[in-house]
Amino acid sequence: MPANDLHTFFIYSFFGSGFAFLLVLLSVKFFSVRNPKQRMALYLVGLLASLLGYGLYHTVLDKRCQSGALYENFFWRFLDSLCLLGTAALRFLGPVVLFMAFLGLLRGLAGHIYLRRLKGCSKQLRGCQGEWVEEVVSRRCRELNLPRPEVVYTDHPGFAAFVLGIFRPAVVVGVPVLQELTYNDVEGILTHELLHIRRSDTLKGWLLYLVRDIMFFSPASRYFFDRYLLERERLCDAETARLLGTSRSYASTLLKVWRVILDGGQCEPRFSVAFAGKKKDLEKRVLSLMEGQEQKGFPGLGLFTLALTILGLTIIFLGLVC
Amino acid sequence: MRRLPGDFKPDMQGLSKVLGSLESEVMDIIWRKDCEVCVRDIYEYLAGKRGIAYTTVMTIMGRLAEKNILRKRKEGKTDFYTPSMTREEFTSRVVANVVDSLLEDFADVTLAHFLSRVRQNDRETIDRLEKLLAEHKGGEGGAGE
Numbered sequence: 001m002p003a004n005d006l007h008t009f010f011i012y013s014f015f016g017s018g019f020a021f022l023l024v025l026l027s028v029k030f031f032s033v034r035n036p037k038q039r040m041a042l043y044l045v046g047l048l049a050s051l052l053g054y055g056l057y058h059t060v061l062d063k064r065c066q067s068g069a070l071y072e073n074f075f076w077r078f079l080d081s082l083c084l085l086g087t088a089a090l091r092f093l094g095p096v097v098l099f100m101a102f103l104g105l106l107r108g109l110a111g112h113i114y115l116r117r118l119k120g121c122s123k124q125l126r127g128c129q130g131e132w133v134e135e136v137v138s139r140r141c142r143e144l145n146l147p148r149p150e151v152v153y154t155d156h157p158g159f160a161a162f163v164l165g166i167f168r169p170a171v172v173v174g175v176p177v178l179q180e181l182t183y184n185d186v187e188g189i190l191t192h193e194l195l196h197i198r199r200s201d202t203l204k205g206w207l208l209y210l211v212r213d214i215m216f217f218s219p220a221s222r223y224f225f226d227r228y229l230l231e232r233e234r235l236c237d238a239e240t241a242r243l244l245g246t247s248r249s250y251a252s253t254l255l256k257v258w259r260v261i262l263d264g265g266q267c268e269p270r271f272s273v274a275f276a277g278k279k280k281d282l283e284k285r286v287l288s289l290m291e292g293q294e295q296k297g298f299p300g301l302g303l304f305t306l307a308l309t310i311l312g313l314t315i316i317f318l319g320l321v322c
Numbered sequence: 323m324r325r326l327p328g329d330f331k332p333d334m335q336g337l338s339k340v341l342g343s344l345e346s347e348v349m350d351i352i353w354r355k356d357c358e359v360c361v362r363d364i365y366e367y368l369a370g371k372r373g374i375a376y377t378t379v380m381t382i383m384g385r386l387a388e389k390n391i392l393r394k395r396k397e398g399k400t401d402f403y404t405p406s407m408t409r410e411e412f413t414s415r416v417v418a419n420v421v422d423s424l425l426e427d428f429a430d431v432t433l434a435h436f437l438s439r440v441r442q443n444d445r446e447t448i449d450r451l452e453k454l455l456a457e458h459k460g461g462e463g464g465a466g467e
Binding site: 286 | 418421422425426428429431433434435445448454458
């Protein structure tokens, strides 16, 4: 494929994701899609639709400019001007896109290095918290039919736990916060993290970060990606609550960990003011657990049809654009 | 987010990158003395070079003890301080913390946090949600019940 064929990448990504943004937003609101798994699917469709269209028009289908379908009225001349815009974008944004893709790959490597450093400093945690961690991880892995991941302890403050690593993720546990928690809290936190491992969320997240970063010039792609991450957490929260047998107690754990981190003084400085009415992600997670919205699902066939419709309309729109 | 034993200031020199200027001066003295010291020892050393109050030195050393950079031992009415780590150990720890912080931020795409983006003004939100949770009539039960 000649390099100048890549000019449509910018046009497709920008307009395609914008078009898909409208469709997905309207669908979520109109059909009251609340189930996090279904919302994730729709946000994923929104994020990938423009790339899929780009792939189709460079392989199976023809671009309008190549097929000779050039019409002589204002509307079509406007669309032709987008071709010129795309060619200009290729010259300036193309290197940036390549750099972002390279950066994304480096970040995967950085994660691996970080995990090795944490493992190097990890010490076995003695006392009841250490026993709780080992017991919960072993038991949950048996229940979830999951190979037991490595547990890494660190004395860095400011977090309870996270999963790190793309291909063989480990659970990293923050000892200072852990020491403030009860057995039930520890069980909730570790169950949540193990569910991330079962879902291969770090691998999927890294790949989607790459997709988002190569479409960095499209604000809609950032929106879809952020929403996807939120729904990912809500999904793991819902599943954790189901495994624990209580959503209220787990919501209480979320709030407790939130407060422990705040009291420890390890918080992010506030650089911007949220728009009025915009709820924080943590707040949405807790409210979801309290309200039990996650179980309200759109019929499976209906969701598939909806997703396919959004995808199809976006690709048709892209066909009109170029 | 990770806290160093002080805020990291890349534009400053030496120990001042992570400690206040007075803190780094005090630590420099204590490391060079390489023995147990009390507030008066450090005050007399510093007072000879600059105008400084005794209580200022006392506060600084107390703060360093809270950060676990100094160990404090009380004997009668006097507090004695020793460094909890050597200068080299401290420097290594600072470097390690900075590197780990940078790696964590750079490698965030390969992380799945349990809780992230905790902001300083979240306290009111937590209070409100805890109140809602206490009032919530769902009670104990499985998700979605």
